[in-house]
Amino acid sequence: MKPPPFRYYDPRTVADAIGLLGRLDNAKLLAGGQSLMPMLNMRYVLPDHVIDLNRVEGLSYIREAGGAIEIGAMTRQRELEFSDLIRAKLPIMHEALLQVGHRQTRNRGTIGGSLCHLDPAAALVTLAAGYEATVVVVGPKGQREIAFKDFPVAYMTPAIEQNEILTAIRFRPWAAGHGYAFVEFSRRHGDFAITSAAALIEADGAGKITRASVTIGGAAVTPVRASEVEKAITGQKPGADLFRQACESCRKVEAIEDIHAPASYRQHLAAVMSRRALEKAQTRIGQSPTATRH
Amino acid sequence: MTELKRTVALTVNGKRYEKEVEVRVTLADFIRHYLGLTGTHLGCEHGVCGACTILFDGHSARSCLMLAVQADGHDLLTVEGIAPSDEKLHPLQEAFRDNHGLQCGFCTPGMLTTLLEFLRDNPDPTEQEVRIAISGNLCRCTGYQGIVNAALDAAKRLQGQKVI
Numbered sequence: 001m002k003p004p005p006f007r008y009y010d011p012r013t014v015a016d017a018i019g020l021l022g023r024l025d026n027a028k029l030l031a032g033g034q035s036l037m038p039m040l041n042m043r044y045v046l047p048d049h050v051i052d053l054n055r056v057e058g059l060s061y062i063r064e065a066g067g068a069i070e071i072g073a074m075t076r077q078r079e080l081e082f083s084d085l086i087r088a089k090l091p092i093m094h095e096a097l098l099q100v101g102h103r104q105t106r107n108r109g110t111i112g113g114s115l116c117h118l119d120p121a122a123a124l125v126t127l128a129a130g131y132e133a134t135v136v137v138v139g140p141k142g143q144r145e146i147a148f149k150d151f152p153v154a155y156m157t158p159a160i161e162q163n164e165i166l167t168a169i170r171f172r173p174w175a176a177g178h179g180y181a182f183v184e185f186s187r188r189h190g191d192f193a194i195t196s197a198a199a200l201i202e203a204d205g206a207g208k209i210t211r212a213s214v215t216i217g218g219a220a221v222t223p224v225r226a227s228e229v230e231k232a233i234t235g236q237k238p239g240a241d242l243f244r245q246a247c248e249s250c251r252k253v254e255a256i257e258d259i260h261a262p263a264s265y266r267q268h269l270a271a272v273m274s275r276r277a278l279e280k281a282q283t284r285i286g287q288s289p290t291a292t293r294h
Numbered sequence: 295m296t297e298l299k300r301t302v303a304l305t306v307n308g309k310r311y312e313k314e315v316e317v318r319v320t321l322a323d324f325i326r327h328y329l330g331l332t333g334t335h336l337g338c339e340h341g342v343c344g345a346c347t348i349l350f351d352g353h354s355a356r357s358c359l360m361l362a363v364q365a366d367g368h369d370l371l372t373v374e375g376i377a378p379s380d381e382k383l384h385p386l387q388e389a390f391r392d393n394h395g396l397q398c399g400f401c402t403p404g405m406l407t408t409l410l411e412f413l414r415d416n417p418d419p420t421e422q423e424v425r426i427a428i429s430g431n432l433c434r435c436t437g438y439q440g441i442v443n444a445a446l447d448a449a450k451r452l453q454g455q456k457v458i
Contacts, residue, residue: 001338001339001340002318002319002320002323002339003318003320003361004318005298005316005318006317006318007297007298007317008297008298008300008317008318008361008363009297010363030361033359033360033361033364034341034356034359037320037340037341037358037359037360037361038340038341038359041320041339041340041358042340049297050317052361052363052364054364078353101430102344102429102430103354103408103411103412103427103430104344104347104354104355104356104408104430105341105356105359105430107350107353107354107355108355108356108359108360188429189425189426189429190429190430
């Protein structure tokens with residue numbers, strides 16, 4: 001249970017880090033370390049080189065830019081959890097983060113690390129899918145942007161080239177007073193979700209749903225948008241019967257099977273979690289997120 | 295070779311240390327084997343049990359999930375630095391003693407460091423909040439009830455006082 005031998009580098013700039021990635025074979029980037037360090041300790045990964053991003057300047061920030069919230073890749077989960085801007089503009093992220101690991105891991109874990117690790121059960125990955133977030137990566141040829149729907153290419157495999165680094169992610173907030181909820185089923189608080197659901201809904205003056213996003217995390221190899229549910233509830237008045245019927249379609253999700261649960265159980269949870277998320281989101285329409293106790 | 299060995303200079307419990315260390319050594323092993331501070335315990339070594347929790351620049355972190363080289367220039371607090379003196383315990387430690395908050399003591403260093411940060415951030419917690427705060431720390435003796443009672447008792451004892 002000790003890390004294997006490797007060479008260690010702690011660059012101060014993104015350019016230096018990219019230079020090292022281009023020069024070194026079998027190198028791993030170290031962000032918050034809450035996934036990579038256990039994998040090193042258990043020797044699931046055997047890198048020849050570890051490039052630590054913790055001393056790279058300018059990668060930790062939360063700011064509003066062009067109608068979006070841009071978050072630097074090395075921003076810690078703790079900083080997101082305690083950010084007033086996140087609480088006001090992306091309230092679902094605050095609710096979700098309280099279910100991410102524990103205080104000790106959120107103090108270190110970063111949003112960029114979580115997205116690159118790309119565990120399909122990770123809350124921030126599920127939210128990025130639900131928001132259709134934009135991922136910013138930088139490589140030797142400069143910067144490019146990746147729509148999150150194109151970001152996961154396979155199980156835990158992001159669409160980042162060997163010599164590229166994820167530097168930021170942009171979320172476009174939903175209208176003030178939108179309904180939101182992140183719910184998950186796990187055996188113990190802080191465990192990875194066996195299945196989770198993230199719901200966002202906007203309603204018009206007559207109370208009809210005008211826009212909906214429902215994402216199922218942890219069930220399939222990547223988070224899955226429940227587009228059938230979104231279509232079925234848009235234009236309708238929110239309600240328990242509508243949500244129950246619409247969410248039945250989530251049972252069709254191509255679910256994974258592991259020691260925690262069989263695929264059929266995850267499919268069942270997909271329907272239950274998405275319904276609960278929508279029901280909770282409905283109660284929050286028109287409410288102030290900063291006054292809501294998560 | 296700078297890539298295989300590094301000199302780490304840091305502050306632990308108010309004392310300055312400077313040691314040369316292999317870059318692959320975890321912060322937990324560094325604290326125990328290089329600094330001789332064996333109060334920090336290692337249970338699982340992959341970030342599940344919480345026994346190795348320390349305060350890193352005032353924030354709780356699992357020292358088995360960090361490298362010693364990452365602590366260069368930083369300020370750490372381990373269980374040895376919690377009590378104000380050799381004769382006097384910290385109010386949180388006293389509350390643990392009075393409420394049967396420990397039995398074998400293996401998880402205690404991680405519980406104390408975790409709860410120090412928690413009570414600093416949340417001086418008047420509910421029982422449910424305490425249970426969530428220690429959800430990343432495993433205890434196999436107490437069934438947690440004594441620890442929860444100790445944390446709630448400590449919150450009362452610490453009212454109006456500086457926690458850390």
